[in-house]
Amino acid sequence: MKKLLTLLPLSLVMAACATSPTTTAPETAAKAYDRMAPEQFVCEDDATVQAKYSIDGEQATINASLPKANWNNQTVVMDIATSGSGSRYVNTASQNVDYQWHTKGDMGIMSVKWADGNEYSVNCERR
Template identity: 40%
Template sequence: MQKLLIATAVGALVLTGCTTNNSQTIKQPKPQEMQGKHAHKYGDKHEHKHGKKHHYGEITEKYLCEKDGKVTAKYNPDAGHALLNITAPSLGLESVDVEMQTAKSASGMLFVNDVNPESKYEWHTKNKFGVLDVTTADGAVYSLKCEGTRPMHSHAH
């Protein structure tokens, strides 16, 4: 899983949309808008070639972002979602919890919350990097580039 997180961040940098230096308050999703079940393409549990089912539990990663931003991501691969706690002064977000569902990604991991018509949140990670994109109802995209605080390690034996 950690390799997947690491692999995700580099792709996120490639996929980054436009950024802005403008401070803007983004409409935050209401808690009732953030609920919902999302089916993982392999189901909640899946088997690999060795026949064992994987249950990862919750994985917490912390990211430091540009413009004094911070993201704490609690990933739950078994349930197919992540809970992000976002502090982004440039976006007017202060310790906001956003529940996101997994989405298909060509590379890395992608999580989306698009239940609020006023704003869409996308969190794309690869390796130890993450990018938060917030798209407002008028189509403006605000991006925040982040880097994980946990040092990368090699799995070579």
């Protein structure tokens, strides 16, 4: 009887493990970001850009309001790209639109290019 009482909790645990669904973590790891506030930029056409960069500098999360492009607080995650000078981040994951954020010093340019060939870009300055 004592052995039965000892084995009963173990068998319940084993049964619970056997019937529990398993979940796996995604293969891609999220980049670590500094806890500092994002950099604020004011732009032409009453646009604004907030840029937050990963600690390793390989990624930027951009939150932009571009009234002429009908954007209001749109967020785009971009990866570092080759640049002649300054830092350039791009997102070309969509077949419909490409995004680019290029900075040098206190200046930045936010560009959007649609698949139909239309482009929009604004010059920005860090506040």
